[in-house]
Amino acid sequence: MNLRSYLDLYSLLQEDTSTPEERRAFGLSHVTVKDKPIEQLLAWMEEHRYQLKKPLLSEAFSSTLYSVSLTLVAIAFVLGLLSGIGLLSYNGHEPVNVIYFMSMVIFVPLFTMTLTLFSMLRANSVQSLLVHISPAFWMERLLQLLPHKTQEDLKNLKVNPLLANWIVIKRSQVIALAFSFGLLCALLGMVATKDIAFAWSTTLHVTPEGFHSFLSTLAFPWRDFFPWAVPSVELIEQSQYFRLGDKLSEEMVSNASKLGEWWKFLAFATLFYAIILRFLLYLLSSVGLKRAIRRSFLSLEGAKKLLSDMNEPIISTHAKQNEAVFRQTESLYSNVADSLDASYDLVLGWAIPKEQLTVISESMKVIAPRHYEVGGANTLEEDNEVIHLSHGEILLFVKAWEPPTMDFIDFLEALTKYVDKIVVYPVGTMQEQYRPREKEIDVWARKLSTLNHKKVWLKR
Amino acid sequence: MKAAISTYPKFAVVGHPNKGKSSIVASLAQDDTVQISDTPGTTTKKRSFPFKVDGKILYELFDTPGFQRARKVLAWLEQHDVSANKKHEVVQQFINQHKNDPQFNDEIELLEPIMEGAGIIYVVDGSRPYGEEYEAEMEILRWTGQPSMALINHIDETDYSEEWKRALGHYFRMVRTYNPMSANIKDHISILESMAQLKEEWISPVKASIKLFENYQERMLQKSSEVIAKLVYVSVSVVEKLPIPSDEASDEEKKKIEDNYKNRLRRLEEDTQKKIEDIWNHEHLRKQQPLLPFKGMDLFSEESASIFGLTRKELLVTAATSGAITGAGIDLLFAGHTLLLGAAAGAVVGTVGAYFGFNELSEVKILGKTLGKHYLQMGPMENRNFPYILLGRAIWHTVQVAKRSHAKRGVVNLAMDSSFKERWLDESLRKSLENYHKKFRSGKELEAEVLNEYGKLIQKILEGLIGNEGSLKQLPDTH
Ligand SMILES: Nc1nc2c(ncn2[C@@H]2O[C@H](COP(=O)(O)OP(=O)(O)OP(=O)(O)O)[C@@H](O)[C@H]2O)c(=O)[nH]1
Ligand SMILES: [Mg+2]
Numbered sequence: 001m002n003l004r005s006y007l008d009l010y011s012l013l014q015e016d017t018s019t020p021e022e023r024r025a026f027g028l029s030h031v032t033v034k035d036k037p038i039e040q041l042l043a044w045m046e047e048h049r050y051q052l053k054k055p056l057l058s059e060a061f062s063s064t065l066y067s068v069s070l071t072l073v074a075i076a077f078v079l080g081l082l083s084g085i086g087l088l089s090y091n092g093h094e095p096v097n098v099i100y101f102m103s104m105v106i107f108v109p110l111f112t113m114t115l116t117l118f119s120m121l122r123a124n125s126v127q128s129l130l131v132h133i134s135p136a137f138w139m140e141r142l143l144q145l146l147p148h149k150t151q152e153d154l155k156n157l158k159v160n161p162l163l164a165n166w167i168v169i170k171r172s173q174v175i176a177l178a179f180s181f182g183l184l185c186a187l188l189g190m191v192a193t194k195d196i197a198f199a200w201s202t203t204l205h206v207t208p209e210g211f212h213s214f215l216s217t218l219a220f221p222w223r224d225f226f227p228w229a230v231p232s233v234e235l236i237e238q239s240q241y242f243r244l245g246d247k248l249s250e251e252m253v254s255n256a257s258k259l260g261e262w263w264k265f266l267a268f269a270t271l272f273y274a275i276i277l278r279f280l281l282y283l284l285s286s287v288g289l290k291r292a293i294r295r296s297f298l299s300l301e302g303a304k305k306l307l308s309d310m311n312e313p314i315i316s317t318h319a320k321q322n323e324a325v326f327r328q329t330e331s332l333y334s335n336v337a338d339s340l341d342a343s344y345d346l347v348l349g350w351a352i353p354k355e356q357l358t359v360i361s362e363s364m365k366v367i368a369p370r371h372y373e374v375g376g377a378n379t380l381e382e383d384n385e386v387i388h389l390s391h392g393e394i395l396l397f398v399k400a401w402e403p404p405t406m407d408f409i410d411f412l413e414a415l416t417k418y419v420d421k422i423v424v425y426p427v428g429t430m431q432e433q434y435r436p437r438e439k440e441i442d443v444w445a446r447k448l449s450t451l452n453h454k455k456v457w458l459k460r
Numbered sequence: 461m462k463a464a465i466s467t468y469p470k471f472a473v474v475g476h477p478n479k480g481k482s483s484i485v486a487s488l489a490q491d492d493t494v495q496i497s498d499t500p501g502t503t504t505k506k507r508s509f510p511f512k513v514d515g516k517i518l519y520e521l522f523d524t525p526g527f528q529r530a531r532k533v534l535a536w537l538e539q540h541d542v543s544a545n546k547k548h549e550v551v552q553q554f555i556n557q558h559k560n561d562p563q564f565n566d567e568i569e570l571l572e573p574i575m576e577g578a579g580i581i582y583v584v585d586g587s588r589p590y591g592e593e594y595e596a597e598m599e600i601l602r603w604t605g606q607p608s609m610a611l612i613n614h615i616d617e618t619d620y621s622e623e624w625k626r627a628l629g630h631y632f633r634m635v636r637t638y639n640p641m642s643a644n645i646k647d648h649i650s651i652l653e654s655m656a657q658l659k660e661e662w663i664s665p666v667k668a669s670i671k672l673f674e675n676y677q678e679r680m681l682q683k684s685s686e687v688i689a690k691l692v693y694v695s696v697s698v699v700e701k702l703p704i705p706s707d708e709a710s711d712e713e714k715k716k717i718e719d720n721y722k723n724r725l726r727r728l729e730e731d732t733q734k735k736i737e738d739i740w741n742h743e744h745l746r747k748q749q750p751l752l753p754f755k756g757m758d759l760f761s762e763e764s765a766s767i768f769g770l771t772r773k774e775l776l777v778t779a780a781t782s783g784a785i786t787g788a789g790i791d792l793l794f795a796g797h798t799l800l801l802g803a804a805a806g807a808v809v810g811t812v813g814a815y816f817g818f819n820e821l822s823e824v825k826i827l828g829k830t831l832g833k834h835y836l837q838m839g840p841m842e843n844r845n846f847p848y849i850l851l852g853r854a855i856w857h858t859v860q861v862a863k864r865s866h867a868k869r870g871v872v873n874l875a876m877d878s879s880f881k882e883r884w885l886d887e888s889l890r891k892s893l894e895n896y897h898k899k900f901r902s903g904k905e906l907e908a909e910v911l912n913e914y915g916k917l918i919q920k921i922l923e924g925l926i927g928n929e930g931s932l933k934q935l936p937d938t939h
Binding site for chain 1: 513
């Protein structure tokens with residue numbers, strides 16, 4: 001897992017067209033990474049990477065990052081070299097004060113490394129001020145003000161802030177390393193090519209003994225192994241330099257060859273403070289970046305959705321195919337009877353028991369010699385018998401709320417062969433005083449229009 | 461016959477025409493495409509509604525046409541009378557012999573799934589009186605020998621369920637009531653539990669399905685809250701820009717960006733509503749609702765003027781840019797990461813926008829002159845009430861969609877109940893929400909975790925309103 005895989009996943013998620021089914025199938029088939037979200041994302045990316053359009057965004061990004069870094073490293077190295085040379089140059093009047101160089105290779109690094117440690121701790125907050133004051137951040141900013149081609153895609157790339165902070169932190173370490181190397185090279189180069197008279201000087205009241213113990217404290221990492229790389233009290237005494245007074249300059253001149261010994265201490269100080277410690281910090285920032293990448297994986301746009309698609313069962317409850325849209329026929333039945341006659345040859349009730357049928361007839365003030373129930377619990381034979389003895393004009397009560405079935409239509413059709421007129425009268429429930437609802441009559445009208453028989457009338 | 465394949469439970473919803481069979485299926489299968497109408501004979505073919513988990517069917521529901529010639533079928537069966545253990549074979553014979561007889565199309569469609577092993581769910585309308593004409597149907601179902609239960613639906617207010625229960629009791633071991641139009645998740649699950657009881661070997665697969673179904677509902681809530689959280693965040697933080705040729709904005713340009721901004725917000729809301737409807741399987745919802753309002757956003761009267769009054773809450777600012785601020789030139793790594801520089805500029809613009817009118821912003825315009833292009837910018841949303849209005853509407857919409865029966869086919873009017881605000885928002889909730897809204901407004905990049913927490917908060921609100929004890933009623937359709 002690295003920045004590249006992060007970016008590949010980023011672009012994959014942006015272009016992805018996989019269906020939830022495919023994602024779920026992936027989740028189910030990759031059992032070894034189950035319950036390990038990051039591994040799942042990585043596995044998914046490996047399997048889909050081929051879909052990415054070339055050139056890869058990650059490659060473009062890495063190569064840009066690489067070339068920017070390289071430029072910065074080169075610049076830092078040159079800066080280190082130049083400042084080293086500057087610090088070590090003998091201007092002809094005064095010897096080279098080791099304090100300057102020491103601060104450059106010991107105190108400045110210690111200070112910036114402390115800042116770096118702080119910014120590492122704070123890197124998780126979205127905007128770390130400490131990151132913004134990093135030289136890498138600003139150098140990069142300046143570099144990019146120079147005109148150059150950037151890929152369109154890179155323009156819109158949104159790197160997780162946490163990740164961006166760690167990238168800056170890590171690269172600041174590399175740049176600082178390059179700078180320190182510059183200093184070290186300058187030191188070695190100057191020592192090799194010139195005869196430098198080192199001295200130390202301070203306005204503060206520091207005795208050579210005091211200074212010595214301070215220096216040997218600073219030299220604690222190497223003093224036991226390389227005692228010659230710690231200046232002796234003698235050397236310190238000999239190289240103390242006061243701006244005013246010539247007594248010591250004589251002594252210095254006589255010991256000129258010894259004064260060069262300082263370089264060993266300076267070289268070790270550079271190596272340890274500016275390079276080794278910085279390198280450790282670099283390793284630390286690499287670990288930090290790794291962890292940031294890990295965390296950023298999950299906050300990538302679309303990653304959460306991908307994971308939930310992979311890990312949650314797809315539940316579907318609906319029908320396989322859509323149903324043909326039902327179209328209601330608008331035809332209204334034209335054979336409508338507005339009122340009832342006073343008497344009929346026969347009153348029938350479709351699924352209406354006989355006692356109830358007579359009550360209905362009475363309430364409608366209809367007289368008929370006979371009442372029969374048809375349909376309902378009757379057998380087909382019983383219905384047939386009724387059909388056979390029917391004649392003339394028939395009043396046929398039906399329950400308005402019950403939908404007319406084909407059973408009813410069959411009966412009606414058979415009946416038309418024996419009679420002259422059938423008035424179908426949908427009635428409501430007893431509780432509704434047999435009054436039907438408009439909507440219910442419409443249903444009957446529509447059904448009767450499928451039969452469309454001139455003998456059949458609808459009372460509404 | 462390969463009987464081994466279909467070991468999962470099947471259920472056929474059958475009954476008289478127009479008694480709500482399709483409505484019950486639509487509700488149980490959460491399918492809003494089922495054809496439902498008050499004309500009998502709407503359903504003409506059997507239709508399968510599998511409950512699938514990762515492609516595997518756990519149980520299957522069938523919607524069927526209603527009985528049309530029950531007496532004729534029964535007469536045929538009775539002519540071939542045999543001992544009870546052979547009766548189902550006679551039914552099969554009937555199907556085989558009448559396969560191509562259009563007369564019995566509906567009966568065959570409904571009998572087929574039963575003969576293939578489906579349990580019977582016999583639907584009647586308990587709001588209309590019982591009649592003897594139902595007996596033929598129930599008798600036929602008895603001939604199939606399949607386990608069965610009866611469901612009493614109430615299409616109307618009237619109640620005849622007592623007489624229905626007495627009659628159904630003779631034919632069915634189990635008689636339950638279920639209203640597809642008003643059933644909630646609890647009713648839904650309770651019916652599934654009854655269905656599981658039809659056959660011993662169905663108990664565990666149906667129980668497993670119930671568990672999955674509950675998770676599914678839970679996830680719908682979760683997804684909805686995520687979508688709503690994102691809506692509020694994006695709407696509050698979105699920035700609309702309009703490039704302008706000079707450093708002076710004309711009235712049309714100001715109007716234009718204002719319109720663009722409003723439309724953008726409305727579109728965001730619209731898209732979110734669509735997503736929510738999809739989550740709840742209401743892809744075909746037809747609705748009416750008032751547009752997102754931008755006037756009189758005085759929900760809490762703290763800022764009583766409307767946001768678009770051009771003074772304090774005027775968010776119209778002129779800002780300036782060049783490649784130096786936004787292009788890739790400035791920063792590869794930090795695009796999308798508020799830059800120190802960007803943040804500082806944002807802060808200046810923000811404070812100016814909040815405390816001064818439009819004219820006072822000329823300072824920024826001068827900055828623009830030196831840097832390059834000019835544009836008008838609107839957003840992030842400064843009005844404090846806006847997120848509550850948006851959130852309230854989104855919650856209301858989600859609750860209505862979540863509660864809506866999949867059997868309804870009308871147009872729903874989503875105009876918000878005026879008392880709704882008090883039902884979801886109290887002072888302490890407002891305080892916790894405000895913390896998030898403040899972050900959204902800040903214009904800074906938001907940590908994923910913050911949005912997550914906000915979503916969780918919304919999920920709690922939704923759970924309170926939608927869950928079993930959820931107090932809100934579903935809205936009636938308008939016609
Ligand atoms: N108010 C209300 N109406 C219902 C209910 N159940 C069904 N309906 C209405 O009753 C009518 C018939 O419903 P469907 O589900 O189409 O009935 P069906 O049994 O499938 O009808 P067919 O397919 O024609 O046999 C529709 O207009 C539904 O809206 C209910 O519980 N309450
Ligand atoms: Mg139907």
